[in-house]
Each structure stands twice: as C-alpha cells, then as structure tokens.
Amino acid sequence: MLNLVGAGAPGSDAPDGAAAAAPAVRGITPPRKRGAGRRAVGDVLVELGFLTAAEVEEATREARVSGQRLERALVDAGKLSPEQVGRATAERFGLDYVDLTEYRPDVAAMNLISAPAARRYKAVPIGFDIYEVLQVAVADPANILALDDVRLMTGHEVRPVVAPAEDIAMLIGRMNRLEDAVAEAIDEEPEEADEIRVDGPADRADDAPVIKLVNSVIAQAVEEGASDIHFEPDGRDMRVRFRVDGVLAETASIPRKMVPGVVSRLKIMGDLDIAERRLPQDGRLTRKVEGHTIDLRIVTMPSALGEGVVMRVLDKESVLLSLDTLGMTDQARSRFERSFGKAHGAVLVTGPTGSGKSTTLYTALNALNTVEKNIITIEDPVEYQLPGITQVGVNVRAGLTFPRGLRSALRADPDVIMVGEIRDADTARVAIESALTGHLVLSTLHTNDAASAITRLTEMGIEPFLTASALDCVVAQRLARMLCGYCKRATVLTEHALREADFEVTGDVEAFEPVGCSRCKRTGHKGRMGIFEVMTITEEIRSLALEKTSAERIRAMAIDQGMRVLRADGLEKVRLGLTSIAEVTRVAV
Numbered sequence: 001m002l003n004l005v006g007a008g009a010p011g012s013d014a015p016d017g018a019a020a021a022a023p024a025v026r027g028i029t030p031p032r033k034r035g036a037g038r039r040a041v042g043d044v045l046v047e048l049g050f051l052t053a054a055e056v057e058e059a060t061r062e063a064r065v066s067g068q069r070l071e072r073a074l075v076d077a078g079k080l081s082p083e084q085v086g087r088a089t090a091e092r093f094g095l096d097y098v099d100l101t102e103y104r105p106d107v108a109a110m111n112l113i114s115a116p117a118a119r120r121y122k123a124v125p126i127g128f129d130i131y132e133v134l135q136v137a138v139a140d141p142a143n144i145l146a147l148d149d150v151r152l153m154t155g156h157e158v159r160p161v162v163a164p165a166e167d168i169a170m171l172i173g174r175m176n177r178l179e180d181a182v183a184e185a186i187d188e189e190p191e192e193a194d195e196i197r198v199d200g201p202a203d204r205a206d207d208a209p210v211i212k213l214v215n216s217v218i219a220q221a222v223e224e225g226a227s228d229i230h231f232e233p234d235g236r237d238m239r240v241r242f243r244v245d246g247v248l249a250e251t252a253s254i255p256r257k258m259v260p261g262v263v264s265r266l267k268i269m270g271d272l273d274i275a276e277r278r279l280p281q282d283g284r285l286t287r288k289v290e291g292h293t294i295d296l297r298i299v300t301m302p303s304a305l306g307e308g309v310v311m312r313v314l315d316k317e318s319v320l321l322s323l324d325t326l327g328m329t330d331q332a333r334s335r336f337e338r339s340f341g342k343a344h345g346a347v348l349v350t351g352p353t354g355s356g357k358s359t360t361l362y363t364a365l366n367a368l369n370t371v372e373k374n375i376i377t378i379e380d381p382v383e384y385q386l387p388g389i390t391q392v393g394v395n396v397r398a399g400l401t402f403p404r405g406l407r408s409a410l411r412a413d414p415d416v417i418m419v420g421e422i423r424d425a426d427t428a429r430v431a432i433e434s435a436l437t438g439h440l441v442l443s444t445l446h447t448n449d450a451a452s453a454i455t456r457l458t459e460m461g462i463e464p465f466l467t468a469s470a471l472d473c474v475v476a477q478r479l480a481r482m483l484c485g486y487c488k489r490a491t492v493l494t495e496h497a498l499r500e501a502d503f504e505v506t507g508d509v510e511a512f513e514p515v516g517c518s519r520c521k522r523t524g525h526k527g528r529m530g531i532f533e534v535m536t537i538t539e540e541i542r543s544l545a546l547e548k549t550s551a552e553r554i555r556a557m558a559i560d561q562g563m564r565v566l567r568a569d570g571l572e573k574v575r576l577g578l579t580s581i582a583e584v585t586r587v588a589v
Helices: 041-047 053-066 070-076 082-093 115-121 144-154 165-173 178-188 202-206 209-223 256-269 330-340 357-368 402-410 425-436 452-459 464-470 495-500 539-546 551-560 566-575 581-587
Strands: 123-128 134-138 158-162 228-233 238-244 247-254 281-289 292-303 306-315 345-350 375-379 390-393 416-419 440-445 471-483 489-493 509-513 525-536
Touching: 041 053, 041 070, 041 082, 053 070, 070 082, 082 158, 082 165, 115 123, 115 144, 115 165, 123 144, 123 158, 123 165, 134 144, 134 165, 144 158, 209 228, 209 238, 209 247, 209 256, 209 281, 209 292, 209 306, 228 247, 228 256, 238 256, 247 256, 256 281, 256 292, 256 306, 330 345, 330 357, 330 471, 330 525, 345 357, 345 425, 345 452, 357 375, 357 416, 357 440, 357 471, 375 402, 390 402, 402 416, 402 425, 416 425, 425 440, 425 464, 425 471, 440 452, 452 464, 452 471, 452 539, 452 551, 464 471, 464 539, 471 566, 471 581, 509 566, 525 566, 525 581, 539 551, 566 581
Parallel strands: 134 158, 345 440, 345 471, 375 390, 375 416, 416 440
Antiparallel strands: 123 134, 228 238, 228 306, 238 247, 281 292, 292 306, 471 525, 489 509
16 A cells, blocks of 8 residues: 655654755645644644634534535635645644645656546645655545555655645646647647648547647636637737636747648638638537537637637536526525516616626526426527527528527417527517516626616617516626635725725725736636626616606616615625725726
C-alpha cells in the first residue's frame, strides 16, 4: 500500500527535524504539529482561531441535522472560506498546506499523469521534495486509494500536500493549455500546407493537428465557463477570445498559416459550405466534452481582414433551472411565482440580449412542468431541451415563424405556451390574445425596464385594453458579475458618491470591491448573478395603461406599490458583498 514518506514524516528516510531544517518554499506552509494524526476538525478550527468553540458546537449540531460534513456546512453558511478549510485539513493530518496561487508547480511532475486521471482522483503532482519524493496536491488526504493509484501510475513514492478543491480543479484545467496545443499543431503542420484538406480517411482526419487545436479551444472554453468563442482574423494571425461572465478576454493567437485550416474545420463541424467565403453562414452541432453534452452554434462572418467565426456555447448541464439559483429577493420571487402560477395571463421578461431572459423563462417552465400540464414552446432556436415539454424551433426557410408556430400551438390543447421572443406586432397580437383565451403565456421583450413593456406593446399596435387585461407581470433583469470570494476587499461607499451615481441612500454603505487573483484570472470577478425588478400589474397600473400614459408614470406607480428597481436591487446585493457598485452601475444604467 501507500507509503506516505516525506521530509520529517514518520517512516521516511529523512533525519529527525529535517522538516524544520528544510528551506522555506514560497506557497507551502508546514503544519504546527507534523504527523499529528487525525484530530477532530472542530478542535483544529478552534486552535487555528478560525471559529470559537461555541460556533463549532452550533455548526456541528446543524451539520448533523442536514446530514452534511461539518466543513461543507460551514463553507455553505459563509462562516469558513475554502482556503481556511484547506489549512485546517492540513493541520489536522499534520501535512503541508500549499497555496497554488503562489506556488509554481513543476510541469514535468504535472505531466506524470493525464488531466482526466487527475480529475478522476482530484489529485495533481506538483513537484519533488529534497528527497525526490513526489508531492501530490489533494483536498482530501484521507483518500489513500487515490494516492496509491497515483504512486502506481507515476512510479514514484508520493507525499500528499493539502490544497483547496477549487484550486486543484483550476490547476487541472491548466494541464491542457491552448499554447501547448498551438505549439504542437505548428510542429506537426507541414510547412507547405496552407489549408487542411479533408479528402483523407476519417481516422487520419481525427489525428490532424488543426482538429486537435480546435478541440483544445472548445475544451478550454467549456472548462472556463465561456458562453462564446470568437475566432477573429486580423490580416495575419487569428485572435481567439472567450466571453466569460459577459466580458471578452484574449486567450490565444493562431498563426497565419493555420488560419484557413481552422476556419475550414469549424465549417465542417457545423455542416457549412467550406467553399463559400463571401456570405455569412450559420450552423449547429453537438459535442461531448469531459463527459457531458455541449451544443455549439456557429456563425461565420466575412470581413475585410478575412473570415471570422463565432461559436455560442450552450452547456445543457450547467443551466440552473431552480428559483433558488436565480438570485431574486424574497419579495421579487414571491411576486414572480404568484404570476406564473396562475391559470392564464401573460408574463413577460425584458432586458437586453445576454441578460439571462431565457434562463428565467426556463426556470418558470421547470417549476410548472408537471404531468397535468401540456406545455409548448416556440423558440429560435431551442437552447435547452426540457423533458416532458414540446419544444418547437422556428424555421423561417420552411415557413415556420413565431406567429405561425404560435397559432399551431393554440390548436394543440396547451395549458402553458412560451414564445421565445416577441419581435413583431403579429407575434405580440397572437400572444396577447392567447393569454386572454385561457392560456398562460410566457415570453421575452427587448425593453430597458419593466414599465416600458406596456408602452412597447402599444407602439406595436396592441390596443391598450388588451394589454391591460392580459398582462399580469413584467420582469426586467440584468446579469452582473459576482465578486471573487478569495480576493474581494472591504471598502466603504460614501453617501455623497452614491447619490452622485443616482443611488437613493441614507448614509454610507459598507461593501466590497474587486482586487484580482489567479483564481479569478486577475479580474476580481467570478460567476454572474441576476439583478431584477418585478412589476405586477395592479388595477392602478391597468388604469394608467388604458390612458396610454408614459412609462415614467407607470414606473413611479409601481415603485409606490413596492417594486424595487434594478439599481436598488443591485445596491442590496452590493450591501451583501455579492457584487460591486461599479458592476451594478455598468449593467443597470
């Protein structure tokens, strides 16, 4: 079995006190008691000063009730950070703690096992100690079987060091770098090859360096949670950018001689015409990446500098279809649930492109999806497939438009209809009439706020009395980047500065600001959350709609009746330390 040898560890060949004599390594913290053996995790947390004995006792009781491990319950409750859990685990087992944001792993050691193996064992070799023992970063040093397998795979004796699970996952993601894929493709690509030729056998095509490069780009995009991949020619090389959390960032550069081959490969994947370079084309494909299914929508764009490609990444397994994950406050969520829980009426979600409107509608559909209801959707395109729901994709070339699909859906005995987007007067008219004839209709509309949805429908030619009768709720939303939980820094926002930025406050506000670390790629942000305003249509708002009054008056009435506007909802999430005031100002103008 596994021999946990290392500097100063029991059973090692190192002399006593070798750990203390060994030179300090940047990013590695030795334990206070080396080889201390298992101690109660609560005692270690108190000893390190992370929690008081009373807090540990209370958390232990709550963990028993919920069936969670104590460390996981404390992290979920926000009382411990993943880094503190890692340090406590290292101290508990008498092992070194490694900060992977500071420590520079040995690439040769990392390459001793493959990325899939590292992901399976949740363990990464990071280097050798002074006794040539392989150091393996793990989150759970009690998993002796995984460490034993790593020893057998590498042929080296191993010594575990402890790191947070999030940092280990980040390091595993870096084991397949795009730069390495580009370098390998350059090495394998013949000098005279200007374009990939797809006239050979299928097995040879799969081994082509450009195919490996494209697959590496897609794999890394999924790993980083990118929503879009941009392949952009600049006249010579091709720039690759990922949109992560709504912001584009450059990831790699593809050499000029490989650009035609990359574009051709992307077209082949999307079943597009590789000979057509003058007109835009669009296609779609499905791929399996790391065991789960990814949908990719491909659009080619001819430009003055060459042909570019944009890929939209739709990770079906990452979409969160729970009301708990939307980020609505209790009041907003209650209003929204009451509205889509009715038997008939129209519920609209508004906001710009990329603000998460479709996800909100899918979440409502998921809550409504029972065997007693017949749910039909008309979408362009169908982004996520929900079991038990009839989803129809718009096909303009075949004559299937939103209005035509909606009319057909009405003849199919639906209880709930979702229209992907109200784009024109015809779609709006059929949707409103459907809501008036006993159906629950969910749809999206492009307006800046909730109140403007009423005036937009009037501008489309919908009679105000129809809008007032059919509409039950309007949700306006934006997506704001969340602060990185590792590096955010406390700050105070003065009342004067907030009022200058058009926020209604009384007194200064304690908040956090982004800093940037390796975990968030120096952006200070990681992940996104929703900012919402939910306007229910009351009798007073219906009266204003019938009078064809302005959106400003409707908005003022909704605020008087308790609606929290986008900026106010964003400010509340700034107070909670979830996002920054700069981010709220950016997305909620």
